[in-house]
Amino acid sequence: MISKLPFILLSALATYIPRAVPFFMSWLSRLPAPIKKFLAVMPVAALGSLLFPSVLLEFSHAPAAGIIGVIAAAVVAWFRGGLILSILASIVVTYFVLMAY
Amino acid sequence: MQQGYDNRRQFIEGAKAGVSIFIGYFPAAIAFGLICRNTGLLFADAFLFSVTNFAGASQFFAVNLMASGAIAAEVAVGVFLVNLRYLLMSASLSQRLETQHPLTKALVAFGNTDEVFSVASTREGKVSTAFMTGIEVFSWAGWVSGTVTGFLVGSILPPGIQQSVGITLYAMFAALLVEEIRKEVRYIIIAATAGLLNSFFVIYTELSTGSSFVISMTAAAFIGTVILPDSIRELETSELTMEETYHD
Numbered sequence: 200m201i202s203k204l205p206f207i208l209l210s211a212l213a214t215y216i217p218r219a220v221p222f223f224m225s226w227l228s229r230l231p232a233p234i235k236k237f238l239a240v241m242p243v244a245a246l247g248s249l250l251f252p253s254v255l256l257e258f259s260h261a262p263a264a265g266i267i268g269v270i271a272a273a274v275v276a277w278f279r280g281g282l283i284l285s286i287l288a289s290i291v292v293t294y295f296v297l298m299a300y
Numbered sequence: 301m302q303q304g305y306d307n308r309r310q311f312i313e314g315a316k317a318g319v320s321i322f323i324g325y326f327p328a329a330i331a332f333g334l335i336c337r338n339t340g341l342l343f344a345d346a347f348l349f350s351v352t353n354f355a356g357a358s359q360f361f362a363v364n365l366m367a368s369g370a371i372a373a374e375v376a377v378g379v380f381l382v383n384l385r386y387l388l389m390s391a392s393l394s395q396r397l398e399t400q401h402p403l404t405k406a407l408v409a410f411g412n413t414d415e416v417f418s419v420a421s422t423r424e425g426k427v428s429t430a431f432m433t434g435i436e437v438f439s440w441a442g443w444v445s446g447t448v449t450g451f452l453v454g455s456i457l458p459p460g461i462q463q464s465v466g467i468t469l470y471a472m473f474a475a476l477l478v479e480e481i482r483k484e485v486r487y488i489i490i491a492a493t494a495g496l497l498n499s500f501f502v503i504y505t506e507l508s509t510g511s512s513f514v515i516s517m518t519a520a521a522f523i524g525t526v527i528l529p530d531s532i533r534e535l536e537t538s539e540l541t542m543e544e545t546y547h548d
Contacts, residue, residue: 203345204345244520249473252502257470282324289468290464
């Protein structure tokens with residue numbers, strides 16, 4: 200195995216720059232409203248693209264496991280909230296679906 | 301003397317808030333450590349990842365892209381886009397930070413995660429450096445120690461469980477998305493557009509994983525900006541938010 204250090208450091212930089220730049224360029228707090236809105240909806244768009252189609256391809260021999268696992272997480276998050284419980288529920292459900300295959 | 305006492309008090313207040321975030325970060329970081337192990341990263345890589353990035357969703361995303369064979373530039377662009385929202389958070393925090401010393405600002409900026417920001421923005425008036433130090437050091441410690449724990453625990457988990465841990469990442473994304481949609485139900489349109497576009501690009505075109513992601517996410521965010529009314533919330537975000545843990 201070889202180290203992925205270059206990826207990690209680039210990724211660190213790509214995280215640090217948006218966090219640090221506004222501390223030194225105050226005009227960034229006066230961005231026009233549509234740009235603020237665009238930045239605000241970005242995480243939601245990111246989550247949609249992060250989920251699909253990867254979750255279907257992750258368990259290519261058992262795509263149902265991915266779908267059912269994600270639904271389990273979503274249902275728990277909707278009714279109970281909280282990340283930990285959603286993830287645990289999802290792991291358990293996925294485990295049983297994979298066993299059933 | 302008074303200044304020293306004040307600083308210590310502020311640091312302790314920050315540390316208390318930081319411990320709450322620590323508790324929230326720890327299990328999420330365990331999942332990150334497990335995923336690092338499962339995608340074949342070295343222990344040192346997983347550790348350095350959390351030490352240097354100190355980011356939630358974007359670290360999961362980066363590991364995922366790396367595992368799918370993306371090149372470093374694609375990972376960097378994707379991570380940058382996922383993290384663009386920090387422009388807004390840091391812009392807001394920078395105006396409320398007491399100190400204007402460049403080095404202090406540079407350090408405070410490093411630890412300005414979604415949760416740290418949420419807590420700092422509930423403070424009245426100016427936010428002190430001592431408070432930010434307390435909250436950031438403890439939050440960071442939670443993220444790093446959770447990552448290490450997850451990576452090490454991975455070796456003792458039975459294979460069946462290891463395999464189902466592959467869902468962890470997506471479970472987290474789904475839970476985060478649901479939290480967003482609970483705040484603004486129309487966000488589901490943006491997420492669905494992004495997911496459909498990305499599926500289309502990945503399945504029917506020759507675009508790389510990284511490029512598909514960047515294009516579909518940007519397009520969906522743009523469509524969302526155009527079709528949603530201006531009244532939607534602008535600054536709160538909830539990546540990895542454990543609301544119950546820091547509202548004490």
